[in-house]
Amino acid sequence: xxxxxxxxxxxxxxxxxxxxxxxxxxxxxxxxxxxxxxxxxxxxxxxxxxxxxxxxxxxxxxxxxxxxxxxxxxxxxxxxxxxxxxxxxxxxxxxxxxxxxxxxxxxxxxxxxxxxxxxxxxxxxxxxxxxxxxxxxxxxxxxxxxxxxxxxxxxxxxxxxxxxxxxxxxxxxxxxxxxxxxxxxxxxxxxxxxxxxxxxxxxxxxxxxxxxxxxxxxxxxx
Amino acid sequence: xxxxxxxxxxxxxxxxxxxxxxxxxxxxxxxxxxxxxxxxxxxxxxxxxxxxxxxxxxxxxxxxxxxxxxxxxxxxxxxxxxxxxxxxxxxxxxxxxxxxxxxxxxxxxxxxxxxxxxxxxxxxxxxxxxxxxxxxx
Ligand SMILES: Nc1nc2c(ncn2[C@@H]2O[C@H](COP(=O)(O)OP(=O)(O)OP(=O)(O)O)[C@@H](O)[C@H]2O)c(=O)[nH]1
Ligand SMILES: [Mg+2]
Ligand SMILES: [Zn+2]
Numbered sequence: 001x002x003x004x005x006x007x008x009x010x011x012x013x014x015x016x017x018x019x020x021x022x023x024x025x026x027x028x029x030x031x032x033x034x035x036x037x038x039x040x041x042x043x044x045x046x047x048x049x050x051x052x053x054x055x056x057x058x059x060x061x062x063x064x065x066x067x068x069x070x071x072x073x074x075x076x077x078x079x080x081x082x083x084x085x086x087x088x089x090x091x092x093x094x095x096x097x098x099x100x101x102x103x104x105x106x107x108x109x110x111x112x113x114x115x116x117x118x119x120x121x122x123x124x125x126x127x128x129x130x131x132x133x134x135x136x137x138x139x140x141x142x143x144x145x146x147x148x149x150x151x152x153x154x155x156x157x158x159x160x161x162x163x164x165x166x167x168x169x170x171x172x173x174x175x176x177x178x179x180x181x182x183x184x185x186x187x188x189x190x191x192x193x194x195x196x197x198x199x200x201x202x203x204x205x206x207x208x209x210x211x212x213x214x215x216x217x218x219x220x221x222x
Numbered sequence: 223x224x225x226x227x228x229x230x231x232x233x234x235x236x237x238x239x240x241x242x243x244x245x246x247x248x249x250x251x252x253x254x255x256x257x258x259x260x261x262x263x264x265x266x267x268x269x270x271x272x273x274x275x276x277x278x279x280x281x282x283x284x285x286x287x288x289x290x291x292x293x294x295x296x297x298x299x300x301x302x303x304x305x306x307x308x309x310x311x312x313x314x315x316x317x318x319x320x321x322x323x324x325x326x327x328x329x330x331x332x333x334x335x336x337x338x339x340x341x342x343x344x345x346x347x348x349x350x351x352x353x354x355x356x357x358x359x
Contacts, residue, residue: 003267005353009255009277092248122284123248126351148331152282155345184331187341 013127016095020102020130027107029060030213031115033093033131035153037146038119040139041163043071044196045205046114050078052206057111057213062101064093064118071116081105092123098130111213121146125153132212133158140168144178151185159190159208166195249285252351253293259353260303269358272303276355277310280348285310306356315348 008014024031034042046061053059060081063072072084083101085093098115105113115131117124125134136157138146141164147154154160160182168175175193182189192208194201256277264272279285287310298304315328319335320342326335333343 001267001269001359002355002357003263003269004355005259005263006355007259007353009252009259009351009353012255012258013251090251092251094251123251126248126283127251150284151331152284152349155282155349181331184333187333187343 010127013095016099017128017130020095020099021132023102023107024113024130024132027110029107029110029113030209031113031131031133032209033115033117033124033129033134034137035117035121035124035134035157036119036137036139036163037121037142040119040137040142041196042116042119042137043074045137045161045163045194046116047074047078048196048199048202049114049205049209050075050080052202053112053209054078054080056210058109059112059114060105060110062093062098062105062113062115064097064116066091066118081110087118091118091120092127093117093129094127095129102130112209121150121153125150125156135159135161137161137163138178138182139164140171140173142173144174145181147178147182147185154182154185154189157186157189159192161201161205162191162193164195164197165193165200166197249289250293250297252285253290253297256290256294256353257298257301257303260306260356261301264302264356264358267358270302272306272356272358274307274309274357275303275353277308278313278350278352278354279310280313280350281315282345282348283351285312285351287312302358311354313347313350316346317343318346319343 036042050059061075062083062085064085064087065071066087069084072082075082083104085097085101134157136153138160162178179191192201192204194205260272260275290310291308294308316325317328317333318325319338319340321340322338324335324337325346334341335343
């Protein structure tokens with residue numbers, strides 16, 4: 001017999017992601033899913049964000065890592081809520097893992113939740129986890145063709161942060177090319193050039209976040 | 223205005239361990255989800271064995287059919303879908319122009335309408351990841 005299914009394969013994951021999103025919305029927690037290849041600067045950006053916005057809003061962090069808890073340890077001194085998710089052998093966070101982490105957080109005491117996904121430009125893009133926005137970090141040491149090589153990541157993201165701009169003159173990274181490539185894949189993508197070393201562009205990043213944290217009705221439609 | 227309050231000390235970091243079975247690759251999770259859907263549908267229809275499954279994957283999903291097949295064979299080996307043939311159709315990227323409604327193939331990520339040259343377009347194909355149907359006995 002032939003059995004018709006016509007079902008989304010990631011339906012179960014997406015349903016849990018919606019549930020996570022509802023829990024976060026209920027408590028007015030603006031949530032971003034921060035993704036990049038390994039070493040692009042996700043944890044450094046979180047540290048910077050805590051330095052800059054930590055007194056203005058209550059930030060929580062979920063750190064996704066395959067094995068270690070080093071990134072969470074880096075955030076220990078900030079006195080914020082941090083959950084380390086060790087994914088074991090999985091190269092991405094999924095909605096179920098994040099759901100468990102949400103159970104460990106006091107959501108009433110958060111305005112912003114940053115979820116650092118596992119360093120990887122392929123797999124994390126496939127799995128919704130309950131975020132308001134996906135944010136992708138691309139560093140100038142990685143090459144300006146990455147958006148074309150990993151289109152789903154750039155397609156699914158609302159914001160691209162081009163990081164390590166302090167190093168750009170030492171690389172063959174072409175900013176115009178990178179922007180064009182990213183916009184080819186996602187014409188709606190917002191792009192900010194930043195450096196976590198000399199703080200270039202971080203004010204714009206602050207604004208991007210604060211606009212969304214302080215205006216609770218400004219929820220995206222994705 | 224959202225609440226703006228100073229940070230409080232929330233004590234030490236708490237660790238949550240979550241071990242997934244399996245290997246490193248998004249195809250692994252996808253294979254597991256696929257198996258879950260197929261086995262639950264199959265038992266609803268009192269099927270004994272699944273022989274062939276049709277999957278449609280949009281090109282933008284970056285699914286490598288050989289990987290998905292490999293992981294599916296691995297996760298399904300003790301199930302009624304063991305040995306089932308996976309028929310994976312890759313759907314090319316198509317977009318629709320918002321101003322003029324033209325639907326066109328997107329090649330090399332060129333999201334520009336070939337008719338009116340507008341760039342206000344929406345992807346209408348290329349992001350799907352569906353189980354279409356399967357044959358069982
Ligand atoms: N020059 C320069 N170095 C940076 C910048 N941002 C981060 N780095 C450095 O890049 C390295 C990796 O940064 P991380 O923040 O650990 O990167 P990550 O994305 O969290 O890495 P994983 O968690 O392993 O995926 C560190 O040595 C940072 O100091 C930047 O803007 N400029
Ligand atoms: Mg990190
Ligand atoms: Zn047109």
